[in-house]
Amino acid sequence: MATSSSNAPTLDLARELIAHRSQTPDDAGCQDLLGKRLARSGFRCESLVANGVSNLWARRGDAHPIVCFAGHTDVVPSGPLDAWESDPFDPSLRDGYLYGRGAADMKSSLAAFVVAIEQFVAARPKHAGSIALLITSDEEGPAIDGTVRLVERLRSRGETLDYCVVGEPSSVERLGDMIKNGRRGTLSGKLIVRGVQGHVAYPQLARNPIHLAAPVIAELAATRWDEGDAYFPPTSWQVSNVHAGTGATNVIPGTLELDFNFRYAPVHTRDDLERAFLAILARHGIDHEIRWTGSGKPYLTARGRLVDVAGAAIREVCGIAPEISCTGGTSDGRFIAEICTEVVELGPVNATIHKLNERVAVADLEPLAAIYRGILERLLI
Numbered sequence: 001m002a003t004s005s006s007n008a009p010t011l012d013l014a015r016e017l018i019a020h021r022s023q024t025p026d027d028a029g030c031q032d033l034l035g036k037r038l039a040r041s042g043f044r045c046e047s048l049v050a051n052g053v054s055n056l057w058a059r060r061g062d063a064h065p066i067v068c069f070a071g072h073t074d075v076v077p078s079g080p081l082d083a084w085e086s087d088p089f090d091p092s093l094r095d096g097y098l099y100g101r102g103a104a105d106m107k108s109s110l111a112a113f114v115v116a117i118e119q120f121v122a123a124r125p126k127h128a129g130s131i132a133l134l135i136t137s138d139e140e141g142p143a144i145d146g147t148v149r150l151v152e153r154l155r156s157r158g159e160t161l162d163y164c165v166v167g168e169p170s171s172v173e174r175l176g177d178m179i180k181n182g183r184r185g186t187l188s189g190k191l192i193v194r195g196v197q198g199h200v201a202y203p204q205l206a207r208n209p210i211h212l213a214a215p216v217i218a219e220l221a222a223t224r225w226d227e228g229d230a231y232f233p234p235t236s237w238q239v240s241n242v243h244a245g246t247g248a249t250n251v252i253p254g255t256l257e258l259d260f261n262f263r264y265a266p267v268h269t270r271d272d273l274e275r276a277f278l279a280i281l282a283r284h285g286i287d288h289e290i291r292w293t294g295s296g297k298p299y300l301t302a303r304g305r306l307v308d309v310a311g312a313a314i315r316e317v318c319g320i321a322p323e324i325s326c327t328g329g330t331s332d333g334r335f336i337a338e339i340c341t342e343v344v345e346l347g348p349v350n351a352t353i354h355k356l357n358e359r360v361a362v363a364d365l366e367p368l369a370a371i372y373r374g375i376l377e378r379l380l381i
Contacts, residue, residue: 009118010365011098013037013111015091017073018100024074025145027054027137030110031073034058034135037114041121043133048153053138053145057154060121061130065162067379068132069113069372070147070336072139075102076354083356097359104360105353109167110135112365116372120380127380132161139332143296147332151339161340163306163379165372166333169350175364176314176371180345181307182231182300182326183333187262187270189277192289197254209256210244212286217258219280225264225273231300231326232265235273259293263329266298296330299337306342306379313374314346317367346371 006012022028031054035045038058048055054073059066078088078101086092088101098108117131138146154160170180193213198206217239225235237260244256262273274292281288301307307324314322333343348368352358 008362008366010108010111010115010369011362013114014098014103014108014360014365015100017107017110018091018098018102019089020073021089022073022075022102022137023077024140025053025138027073030107031056031135031137034073034110034114034133037118038133041118048149050145050149053136053149055137055146055150056133056135057150059130059132061127063129065129065379066132066160067129067376068134068161068164068336068340069117069167070134070164070332071106071110071113071167072136072146072332073107073110074137074140075105075107076140079356085357088358093362096362098362098365099357099359101358103358104169104348104350105358106167106169106347108360108365108368109169109347112369112372113167115369116376119369120373120376124380127376129162129380131376131380134164134336136332143332147335151335155339159339161336162342164333164336164340164343165306165310165375166331166336166343166345167347168331168333168345169347169353170345171347171349172351173349174318174320175348175361175367176318176320176322178323178325179307179310179314180326180328180331180333181303181324183298183328183330184232184263184265184326185268185270185298185334186294186296186330187264187273187292188294189260190291190293191258191260191281192291193256193258194287194289195252195254195256198252200250200252203252206252208252210253213256213258216281216284216286219284220260220277223280225276226267229265229267232267232298233327235262235264235268237262264298266300270295270297296334297337299334299343300326301337301342301344304342306344309375309378310344310346310371312378313371316374317370
């Protein structure tokens with residue numbers, strides 16, 4: 001049922017997707033392309049558009065188990081075009097690599113999803129269970145109107161998923177060397193410390209918020225929030241931005257603004273981290289305001305059926321046993337885990353994601369599709 005007669009169908013489709021300038025949250029027609037391919041393989045496709053974000057839900061079959069492939073068509077900005085060796089939206093083949101924005105994150109995975117499904121359906125048109133795709137154009141952005149919206153729609157209809165493979169680039173040095181079976185939670189905020197502006201020559205008439213904040217920052221940075229667990233590293237608190245002052249060298253600022261972020265394991269909840277953070281502020285007695293600016297729950301898939309199947313598919317195609325890890329940032333897996341008990345992330349090498357001259361090894365593309373097909377063959381027997 002594939003539309004390409006090439007012996008490299010994943011490469012062909014990946015190049016076609018990269019050519020769509022889908023900078024977040026603009027899908028730029030990628031989902032229409034995917035939907036048309038899937039429809040020819042018997043999928044029912046639904047579109048959900050919210051605040052400029054495009055979302056696609058496609059399903060073939062009506063029974064359980066449901067095996068879902070999830071991903072995003074949006075990409076981060078390319079950066080300065082003159083710093084690229086070739087146009088980031090003109091897919092280029094050089095030295096065994098496919099270059100272009102989204103080549104690794106994650107248009108190659110999307111192409112591999114579709115090719116794997118087409119090949120599997122052609123071989124097993126009456127397969128057991130259902131195959132689904134959940135695709136958004138809001139993963140690289142605020143992630144407010146993307147996957148979370150589709151999950152809300154599915155939950156409102158009482159629909160759940162049995163297994164989900166998120167195509168995030170999980171591999172480190174070679175294809176298949178790592179599977180993510182969970183991700184840490186994220187909690188961001190802005191701390192505003194209020195002082196009194198004044199002349200630097202008369203500090204007795206002012207109150208410097210930088211000086212007030214310094215011991216607070218030191219304690220927060222030194223705090224051991226937990227010891228982590230068998231899956232997750234210890235919780236991390238990091239400052240990402242600090243701003244204070246007018247730009248003049250002789251003025252004590254009146255306020256300091258500090259952006260920060262927690263990355264945490266399921267041993268914590270958002271509420272208990274907020275309470276611990278506020279308790280430290282209270283001990284220092286500073287005049288402050290706190291604004292919580294964003295959060296995402298952690299998720300973990302125990303080493304069960306999906307992890308085992310993904311590992312077996314990788315061993316068959318790549319001849320290696322993958323490391324199972326929960327390292328890295330966040331992904332839309334945190335939303336999907338609300339309606340799916342087994343979620344893993346599995347995709348190409350992530351060394352160049354979000355960088356200039358983003359690329360993926362051409363030799364990895366058809367094997368990636370073969371891994372995804374192997375997962376389907378093991379789960380929908």
